[in-house]
Amino acid sequence: MNQHAAIRFTLNGQPREIAAPPMQRLLDVLRQTCELTGTKNGCGEGDCGACTVLIDGVPVVSCLVPIVQVEGADVRTVESLAEGDQPHPLQAAFLKHGGTQCGSCAAGLLMTACAHLEHGGETDDATLRAALAGVVCRCAGYQQVIASVQAAARGGETLDGNHL
Amino acid sequence: MTAIISDHRVYTATDLDDALRFLAEHREEGWRPLAGGTDVMVGVYRDRSGGDQWLNLSRLRPQLAGIGRDGDFVHVGALATMTDLRRSALLEESCPLIGRAAAVVGATQVQNRATVGGNIANGSPAGDTLPVWLALDAELELASVRGQRRIAYGEFMTGYRRSVREPDELITGLRFQPRSGSTGRMYYRKVAPRAAQGISKVVFAAIAGWNDGRYENVRLVFGSMGPITVRARAAEQCAEGEAPSAQLGEQAAERLAADLSPINDARSTADYRLRVAKNLVREFLAGNLG
Amino acid sequence: MSTDQVTSLTGVNTGGALGTSVPRREGAAKLCGEARFVDDLPRQNVWLGGTVRADVPHARLLAIRFDPCFDWSRVVVVTAADIPGENVVPVVLRDQPSLAESFVRYHGEPVALIAAADEETLQQALDRVDVDLSPLEPVFDIDEALAAKVPLFGPENVFRTITIRKGDAGETLQTADVVVEEVYETGAQEHVYLEPQGMQAEPTASGITVCGSMQCPYYIVEGVALLLGLAQEQVRVIACMTGGGFGGKEDFPTLIAGHAALLAWKARRPVRMIYDRVEDLRYTSKRHPARIRHRSGWSRAGRLLAMQIEIELDGGAYSTLSPLVLQRAAVHAAGPYQCDQIEINARAVATNHPPRGAFRGFGAPQVHFALETHMGSCAARLGLDPVELRRRNVIGPRGTLATGQNVGEDVAAAEVFERALVESGFLARRAAYDDSNRRALSAAGPERFKRRGIGLSLFMHGTGMNGDGEGLVRSEVLLRGNADGTVSAVTCQVEIGQGTQTILAQLAADGLGIPVEWVVAEKPDTAMARDSGPTVASRTAAIVGGLLISAGRQFREEVERRSGLCKADPDAFRSAIARLATEGPLESRAYYSRPPDMQWDEATHRGDGYLAYTWSCCVVALEVDTLTGEVKVLDVTAVQDVGKVVHPLFAAGQVEGGVAQALGWALMEETVWADGLLRNATMTDYVIPTACDVPPIRAVFLEHPHPRLPHGAKGLGELPAEGPAPAVANALRQALGIHFNRIPITPEIILPAWEDRQQ
Numbered sequence A: 001m002n003q004h005a006a007i008r009f010t011l012n013g014q015p016r017e018i019a020a021p022p023m024q025r026l027l028d029v030l031r032q033t034c035e036l037t038g039t040k041n042g043c044g045e046g047d048c049g050a051c052t053v054l055i056d057g058v059p060v061v062s063c064l065v066p067i068v069q070v071e072g073a074d075v076r077t078v079e080s081l082a083e084g085d086q087p088h089p090l091q092a093a094f095l096k097h098g099g100t101q102c103g104s105c106a107a108g109l110l111m112t113a114c115a116h117l118e119h120g121g122e123t124d125d126a127t128l129r130a131a132l133a134g135v136v137c138r139c140a141g142y143q144q145v146i147a148s149v150q151a152a153a154r155g156g157e158t159l160d161g162n163h164l
Numbered sequence B: 001m002t003a004i005i006s007d008h009r010v011y012t013a014t015d016l017d018d019a020l021r022f023l024a025e026h027r028e029e030g031w032r033p034l035a036g037g038t039d040v041m042v043g044v045y046r047d048r049s050g051g052d053q054w055l056n057l058s059r060l061r062p063q064l065a066g067i068g069r070d071g072d073f074v075h076v077g078a079l080a081t082m083t084d085l086r087r088s089a090l091l092e093e094s095c096p097l098i099g100r101a102a103a104v105v106g107a108t109q110v111q112n113r114a115t116v117g118g119n120i121a122n123g124s125p126a127g128d129t130l131p132v133w134l135a136l137d138a139e140l141e142l143a144s145v146r147g148q149r150r151i152a153y154g155e156f157m158t159g160y161r162r163s164v165r166e167p168d169e170l171i172t173g174l175r176f177q178p179r180s181g182s183t184g185r186m187y188y189r190k191v192a193p194r195a196a197q198g199i200s201k202v203v204f205a206a207i208a209g210w211n212d213g214r215y216e217n218v219r220l221v222f223g224s225m226g227p228i229t230v231r232a233r234a235a236e237q238c239a240e241g242e243a244p245s246a247q248l249g250e251q252a253a254e255r256l257a258a259d260l261s262p263i264n265d266a267r268s269t270a271d272y273r274l275r276v277a278k279n280l281v282r283e284f285l286a287g288n289l290g
Numbered sequence C: 001m002s003t004d005q006v007t008s009l010t011g012v013n014t015g016g017a018l019g020t021s022v023p024r025r026e027g028a029a030k031l032c033g034e035a036r037f038v039d040d041l042p043r044q045n046v047w048l049g050g051t052v053r054a055d056v057p058h059a060r061l062l063a064i065r066f067d068p069c070f071d072w073s074r075v076v077v078v079t080a081a082d083i084p085g086e087n088v089v090p091v092v093l094r095d096q097p098s099l100a101e102s103f104v105r106y107h108g109e110p111v112a113l114i115a116a117a118d119e120e121t122l123q124q125a126l127d128r129v130d131v132d133l134s135p136l137e138p139v140f141d142i143d144e145a146l147a148a149k150v151p152l153f154g155p156e157n158v159f160r161t162i163t164i165r166k167g168d169a170g171e172t173l174q175t176a177d178v179v180v181e182e183v184y185e186t187g188a189q190e191h192v193y194l195e196p197q198g199m200q201a202e203p204t205a206s207g208i209t210v211c212g213s214m215q216c217p218y219y220i221v222e223g224v225a226l227l228l229g230l231a232q233e234q235v236r237v238i239a240c241m242t243g244g245g246f247g248g249k250e251d252f253p254t255l256i257a258g259h260a261a262l263l264a265w266k267a268r269r270p271v272r273m274i275y276d277r278v279e280d281l282r283y284t285s286k287r288h289p290a291r292i293r294h295r296s297g298w299s300r301a302g303r304l305l306a307m308q309i310e311i312e313l314d315g316g317a318y319s320t321l322s323p324l325v326l327q328r329a330a331v332h333a334a335g336p337y338q339c340d341q342i343e344i345n346a347r348a349v350a351t352n353h354p355p356r357g358a359f360r361g362f363g364a365p366q367v368h369f370a371l372e373t374h375m376g377s378c379a380a381r382l383g384l385d386p387v388e389l390r391r392r393n394v395i396g397p398r399g400t401l402a403t404g405q406n407v408g409e410d411v412a413a414a415e416v417f418e419r420a421l422v423e424s425g426f427l428a429r430r431a432a433y434d435d436s437n438r439r440a441l442s443a444a445g446p447e448r449f450k451r452r453g454i455g456l457s458l459f460m461h462g463t464g465m466n467g468d469g470e471g472l473v474r475s476e477v478l479l480r481g482n483a484d485g486t487v488s489a490v491t492c493q494v495e496i497g498q499g500t501q502t503i504l505a506q507l508a509a510d511g512l513g514i515p516v517e518w519v520v521a522e523k524p525d526t527a528m529a530r531d532s533g534p535t536v537a538s539r540t541a542a543i544v545g546g547l548l549i550s551a552g553r554q555f556r557e558e559v560e561r562r563s564g565l566c567k568a569d570p571d572a573f574r575s576a577i578a579r580l581a582t583e584g585p586l587e588s589r590a591y592y593s594r595p596p597d598m599q600w601d602e603a604t605h606r607g608d609g610y611l612a613y614t615w616s617c618c619v620v621a622l623e624v625d626t627l628t629g630e631v632k633v634l635d636v637t638a639v640q641d642v643g644k645v646v647h648p649l650f651a652a653g654q655v656e657g658g659v660a661q662a663l664g665w666a667l668m669e670e671t672v673w674a675d676g677l678l679r680n681a682t683m684t685d686y687v688i689p690t691a692c693d694v695p696p697i698r699a700v701f702l703e704h705p706h707p708r709l710p711h712g713a714k715g716l717g718e719l720p721a722e723g724p725a726p727a728v729a730n731a732l733r734q735a736l737g738i739h740f741n742r743i744p745i746t747p748e749i750i751l752p753a754w755e756d757r758q759q
């Protein structure tokens, strides 16, 4: 009940312990306390999806998650996707097929798509559009986003390390 | 002066008993439950409203998130999320409208956190699962240290965002009797400003039993058509015992104004809402929908 | 051209990089979450700034009161009295103050600024300021503003008036067989760039550095220098990665940059200002709402004899870019048709709405909506097929536009039109929809309530800034050889998602004749780059890219001359660059100057309105649910002649994004105002299309290079956003038999119109 709660959770595979006001949103903890700024704040109220991260493998909008509810959870952000120089297949596909333009929605789309593919979701056009509907992209009109996710699901999207 | 974030206090209950005991002990202090947080957090950050003392329910999930059979009833725990509802085979077979409603609450990210109890307790007129519970004659379970009580969902809301819930009570779940498509006709429709992630301008759930080619136990329920989710009782009565027909549809649609009180707001107009409601009722009863 | 043609992402492209989809320069950084937008910069020692705003739309400002119970020494406060220089946001007319001094002219106008060490202190301080205002009568309506009972700007509340005359339309209208007159209206649209406005300023030993989210670094240099009373050389502006702009980061950032600079200047420390979404939606600029009246005269056979067009734009409380938006609107208003009698009267009007500003298309989408919807109405009145009507009047080679500009051979209007008909299967689908609409009532299930339609629009977009605009900016680019043999392209064009860094590298490489990988597109920084003009008006690839090609050719000649190499293999050439660059500066510059054959008279609006034009036809197919009035767009086909496609993947991406944005404007993006305040100022209530709302989009490119541009590329950023709205209106005309002349066409408008028609 004290004003700063100590919260333990796993962030991108590493155990973390931080002190924060319990109602502080996960988004701010990630961006400010943990200095992982890949997760973006596009609206702060759940509508744009730019702040999407995975908690225990499922996508959630981190602007609506109070840090107190992250206790014990496994959090993954966009920074976790690439392994060293090796891009995640989604990142490689987004680069190759135009999945990002201004980049503000990229983390949200990538994390949402990542969970969808990890859970074995279908990759037809309609299913993907519904799965990604929680992340708005104002730049791309979604078609190249869908194409990127489909390409990643097909596999074989690799790039030279020097592209990432 | 409104609260700033570091002034907010949270108590994380270890289990249901702990939560109820805490609410009872601090009854006068304005503590409010925090479930998935999808409504609470918007209030806290946008308007800096809604109080600043929260009873965190996340550890109650093992006790309160189940979906299962309870005798003749199907029981849904208050902490079941929209995603849980969408994925439940039992719900799909007991009333497919539930999954359909859950699937149109926000988008995946919100569905993964938004709970049934939160949707009910929040009591927004645009709450998308609420018409289904009303159409199902569902019963809510409220618990406190004083014990558990069951009330019809139709008696829960008393006005705009007001309910009979006492400050020391938690919603623990709800139950309803299964309805399958073969014993009647059912339909769900959300009309929102866009194809996904929209707040309802009109939301409609209809369930009608069949008896010898005639309607019985007709439930025509609307959200976003007044301060609370409502049954269109006059239209229901009109259809009771009648066979589907275009004429019946017309007659019932004309009686909607008796129960619905839509308004003009930043999202839509009263005129539009009423037109949509009439069309949906008319075509449902005529047998063209569902 | 196939849009999914992607060439080697890894191999070195020697030459020929133009027209291939090389990897996005900053793409990997964006996808890994490493790209730094302004709010991603380190926060240590940075204070946060916030704005105290007026809460009425029009008032005399009496006093600003600071609650004595608050410890004001914890924060820094700036009011108009603290401005060291001139209290102005310079755009065109300089009528807008940075902070209100004696009058407030829109709800939310900034009155004071506060900076604090952390968000909570800032919030507490903002809560403890009261602004004393004595309300004045506001005007929100164009007619009321023009009645000029409430003075806002000049004697008539008009920021600018433009008249364009070709022949004598008035006289011809009196004798035409058929005259069609209608009024069209379009609503304000919010950009919803996904990264809200943000700036950070930091005083330095010699002046101040400002970095942030922007399209036009040199606008900010001018603005901050004036405000702080500094020389322009003392102001350094660096564009961060910018999360979308669409014009919304053309003029507005000058205001917020000025605010951050004022706070930083007074606080003597870095100050960051980031708008939250609600603040951004409420108080930043929008697309100008427009009211456009068309009177057109026709022969019975469907020849367009005369056009009289009146345009009124609601410019909001201050002029910002309205004078220029109005100009583009006026010059495009008569569209891509041959008509010899034209009269266009255009006014930008002052009201008490928040100032409007640049938005993709810059006045052109509004006039194209009016004209192309009008063409549909005219076809109906004349009893002619709208396809045939356009065929009969479309501008051809050596035709003349409204300003008298002779388009020469550079005119693909007819070609994009015919191609779009073919690509979309227009005629067959139109017939099929007529058929299914007729049979709908006998169908069972949801089909019963569905009505479908297909519609099109034909339009053009002028490249770069209007008339003298490009000549006045006199853009300059620099290529600089580096010691490792690479070449830096130095401009102040900003990467806002459109692919600037990549495309400019491609164009420079093309001029240089080296692999694109050897070109470094330098980040926009006014300490390094001279003014290469704003990142607007679809001018980056066309104008700045053209300059880079010229600079590249010069650079190559210089290297060849100095090294004695001629047609050397790339590696030898690179070594030569490296050697020469270590010996001393190896640079080449190119400046824009108006082509000698381009004539423009700003006073009469006669002559070459633009360097060149892109041409496009957009086809939209849609389905209406007549139970609810909801519209589902089925697919869109966009055919465009852009001169030269520099990067196929990005080009398709621009079309897809532009179409999606325009579908939003046409169908769902409604701004609800009450007393001058945007009521639906959240992304919950101001809705933009999601992946489920945007249909498959087919982009087809034609390439007719323009001789005035070294590479032929005529620009693409805005064009795709200009056709979908009228195509939607025309498709609805088929689906429902109803003519909608106002957008957004929401279900609230469609359903009553449909039901009344069934009565």
Ligand SMILES: Cc1cc2nc3c(=O)[nH]c(=O)nc-3n(C[C@H](O)[C@H](O)[C@H](O)COP(=O)(O)OP(=O)(O)OC[C@H]3O[C@@H](n4cnc5c(N)ncnc54)[C@H](O)[C@@H]3O)c2cc1C
Pocket: A045, A046, A047, A064, B032, B033, B034, B035, B036, B037, B038, B039, B040, B041, B042, B078, B079, B104, B105, B106, B107, B110, B113, B114, B115, B116, B117, B118, B119, B120, B121, B122, B126, B127, B128, B129, B169, B170, B171, B172, B197, B198, B199, B200
């Ligand atoms: C982007 C976005 C989109 C949305 N879209 C929709 C939509 O389309 N349709 C829709 O219906 N809703 C929508 N919502 C609203 C919200 O997601 C739902 O109302 C959700 O079900 C609330 O559940 P929660 O668990 O998040 O509640 P919380 O936010 O945790 O709580 C909501 C309220 O209920 C109270 N409460 C919670 N649980 C209990 C309990 N067990 N007993 C007593 N009181 C309790 C809380 O004190 C609070 O007052 C949306 C929200 C967001 C942010």
Ligand code: FES
Pocket: A040, A041, A042, A043, A044, A045, A046, A047, A048, A049, A050, A051, A052, A061, A062, A063, A064
């Ligand atoms: S910032 Fe979280 S959804 Fe927009």
Ligand code: FES
Pocket: A100, A101, A102, A103, A104, A105, A106, A136, A137, A138, A139, A140, C194, C243, C244, C497
């Ligand atoms: S790329 Fe800009 S919002 Fe998606």
